[in-house]
Amino acid sequence: MSASIPAGFTLYDWIELVGFAWKVENEGYHYAAEHYAPEFETEELRALVDTDDPRPLSKAYEEQEQALQEWQEATGPDEADRLWEAHLQEQKERREAHLPWGLHPGGDWNFAPYSKAFATREEVLEAIKEQNARAEQYENFLPFTGRLLHRTTPRGEWTEVPLPR
Structure with missing residues (x-):
């Protein structure tokens, strides 16, 4: 079972941040921010990436690094992968919801x-x-x-x- 997510995040937004953290680990922060910025659903979090100023996302990411690490440890790799796959499917369905x-x-x-x-x-x-x-x-x-x-x-x-x- 997955650990609880921090206040201010929906599950969708949290998994977006988890995916972003995985990209940061593999690609480095700047490359990940430029090519794989989170696609948050809530306005407050979306404002972090809908700007030319990279500082709001960087600050939010740094503030959540510990929580991300704790969540991944408590959740475990199998459950984290299951949540990520479900998230990708939901993302796809949201993008294609209007297609008949x-x-x-x-x-x-x-x-x-x-x-x-x-x-x-x-x-x-x-x-x-x-x-x-x-x-x-x-x-x-x-x-x-x-x-x-x-x-x-x-x-x-x-x-x-x-x-x-």
Whole structure:
């Protein structure tokens, strides 16, 4: 089970900061801040990165370094990885919430309700066509055997629709 998160952070924002800390460890602070700045959801935290001044994010990061370390130790690597993967999926779904067309790869794939979303039916059919062309050209690609999905409202439920023949 994961440790508690500091006051002022939603779970979403905290996992954003955790991911940023991992980038800082691997890439250094300045590179991480320039290329992987956290995408916070709360206005107060978003203000730290929505500025040309690097000092607010740097100060906030320094203030949370100890809490980040304690959280990671208390949470453990398996739970931290699970939370990070769930966070990435939520991020993807937020970015694609307005898109009405989707693909599910089929089979026993159950990571999420869909694998990729598209703005138009034409785009999704083109993606299927490209996948099938790659499958003919390269043996490590498989033809599309999944499901075509559609929803009528943003963040709505997906319904399966027939694939064109």
